Amino acid sequence: xxxxxxxxxxxxxxxxxxxxxxxxxxxxxxxxxxxxxxxxxxxxxxxxxxxxxxxxxxxxxxxxxxxxxxxxxxxxxxxxxxxxxxxxxxxxxxxxxxxxxxxxxxxxxxxxxxxxxxxxxxxxxxxxxxxxxxxxxxxxxxxxxxxxxxxxxxxxxxxxxxxxxxxxxxxxxxxxxxxxxxxxxxxxxxxxxxxxxxxxxxxxxxxxxxxxxxxxxxxxxxxxxxxxxxxxxxxxxxxxxxxxxxxxx
Numbered sequence: 001x002x003x004x005x006x007x008x009x010x011x012x013x014x015x016x017x018x019x020x021x022x023x024x025x026x027x028x029x030x031x032x033x034x035x036x037x038x039x040x041x042x043x044x045x046x047x048x049x050x051x052x053x054x055x056x057x058x059x060x061x062x063x064x065x066x067x068x069x070x071x072x073x074x075x076x077x078x079x080x081x082x083x084x085x086x087x088x089x090x091x092x093x094x095x096x097x098x099x100x101x102x103x104x105x106x107x108x109x110x111x112x113x114x115x116x117x118x119x120x121x122x123x124x125x126x127x128x129x130x131x132x133x134x135x136x137x138x139x140x141x142x143x144x145x146x147x148x149x150x151x152x153x154x155x156x157x158x159x160x161x162x163x164x165x166x167x168x169x170x171x172x173x174x175x176x177x178x179x180x181x182x183x184x185x186x187x188x189x190x191x192x193x194x195x196x197x198x199x200x201x202x203x204x205x206x207x208x209x210x211x212x213x214x215x216x217x218x219x220x221x222x223x224x225x226x227x228x229x230x231x232x233x234x235x236x237x238x239x240x241x242x243x244x245x246x247x248x249x
Contacts, residue, residue: 003192003246004199006058006178007239010036014205014234015047019055021204021239027094027122029060032203032232036060038081041088048089056091058122061112068098068126075108082115092119094149096126104136109143120146125180128153137167140175147176149201156182161194168196185241192249200246204238207231 006025007018010032018026028044029036039059047057061078063070070078075097082093093116097108104123113121123145130136133153140148150167152160157179168177179191180201191197208231 001198003197003249005239005242005246006180006199006201007234008032008036008180008201008203009047009234010039011233012043012046012050013208014203016050017234017236018204018239019051019053021234021236022243023055023239025056025058027058027060027201029062029094031065032205034065035062037062037065038078039085041084044085044088044090057089058092058094058120059085059090060124061093061095062124068096068129069100070097070105070108075111078112079115082112086116086119090119092116092121092146094122094124096124098126098129102129102131104130104139104143106139106143109140109145113144117144122147122149122178124149125151128181133163133167134170137171137175137177141171145175147178147199149178149180151179151181154181156187157191157200158182158187161191164191164197165195183242185238185245188242188245189249192246200242202242203232204235204242205232206235206238208233 004024007023008027009015009018010030028039030039031037038061063074063077095112097105099105123140127148127150151157152163154160164179176199178199178201179197183200183202
């Protein structure tokens with residue numbers, strides 16, 4: 001059975017690199033520096049225009065940074081975003097919501113899934129904040145999600161292989177458990193061998209070399225962004241290396 005590589009991208013340049021590197025699916029967001037937020041329709045349209053292999057593009061639904069405990073007004077924002085992104089070619093969505101007690105918020109998840117249906121929805125790494133992962137995975141299955149992105153409640157998927165493997169054994173073929181978090185060419189084989197995962201997720205980013213920006217005039221009162229803040233983009237070579245490893249395992 002061939003293994004699937006999902007690459008998380010937050011720019012057109014990163015999407016091009018992921019596509020050229022051989023990614024099987026994109027998770028599209030914006031502002032990965034904040035953990036990823038809902039992408040713009042314009043970004044989705046442009047990526048689908050260059051998506052010559054027609055690989056699936058799943059859009060993140062996350063209206064703000066911070067925790068995954070949402071007010072109803074925020075849910076309405078994400079539902080509207082989902083409707084708009086569907087119209088512009090989204091192939092699926094990535095979403096997660098929690099209750100204050102650390103359980104999956106069933107009411108909110110049902111609302112989002114209803115808007116996204118019949119497109120597939122992934123429960124993202126909000127899962128790693130669930131207090132009872134082996135119980136919540138059953139709830140997430142019943143809610144109708146198709147996959148769960150998780151680092152096994154650890155800083156990286158490499159450190160979380162024990163729980164990831166346990167979850168994969170528990171769910172069988174009822175849902176896909178997809179390791180994500182710090183996946184790279186050096187630990188991928190270890191993760192696969194210790195979890196039997198069929199899909200993996202990563203951003204595989206590197207710092208883009210850019211010419212030094214001109215400094216603003218001393219009298220300038222407003223400076224947008226940080227002049228020397230590095231720009232991270234997906235590394236096409238790193239994606240290709242991961243693809244080759246997946247083919248060889």
